[in-house]
Amino acid sequence: MAANPALIQNDSVHPVPAPFPQEVIALSRGCIDISLDNLRTRSGKWATRGTVFLTNLRLVFVANKADPVSGLAAFDLPLPFIKADKFNQPIFGCNNLSGQCWPLAADGGPNGNHPPHNFILYFKEGGVGTFLPLYFRFLQYHRALQGRQQSGAQSASRPAPSAPALSLSQAFVDPNDPSQLFLASPVKDEQRLTEQPKYAADYGKAEAQYQDMNSRP
DSSP: OEESOOEEOOSSSSOEEOOOTTOOEEEEEEEEEEEEOSOSSSSSOEEEEEEEEEESSEEEEEESSOOTTTOOOEEEEEGGGEEEEEEEOOSSSOOEEEEEEOOOSTTOSTTSSSOOEEEEEEEOSSOOTTHHHHHHHHHHHHHHHHHHHHTTSSOSOOOOOOOOHHHHHTOOOOTTOOOEEOSSOSSOGGGSOSSOOOOOTTTTSTTOOOOOOOOOO
């Protein structure tokens, strides 16, 4: 998880995450409330409303308004760092996605000095029939890749996932889900970040410690 990743202000209402090379922004979903803890801020917590973007590499939450004290305006949750995630359908209250994400600080990760961030994404309006299948499809890809690396079937150098164009074109569209699918990239190629997301040399091994993905503040 990284604070204030690079954003691009195009013609859209909300800023869009600046994608890495080969990163595909699959969809966006507005009217999302987020709850985070174990942050390096005065309160250590953050709760606000905004838009979440799902890519083939990460979840990126962009707040409607930056926090006036901490300056937090966005957070990203790299899919390989997410664990213990669960979709919840409470009898009272809205559907939500909860989980944990390791921090991207130099001394973070399973062998680091900081606990994982606990996060909850609250879906305040509409269903999740479009969002959830794509989220779990991307997540399972990363977990399968980690499993192969842990078993020694693949080298520790991790290629970026290929663009899931077929998955997006054939994605089920839930009429009750207000998520916006991006069949074409919402950003121009020249607006992409130039560096690849960086992972630790022991990425994919049990209890590996991860490095910062170099998300720009």
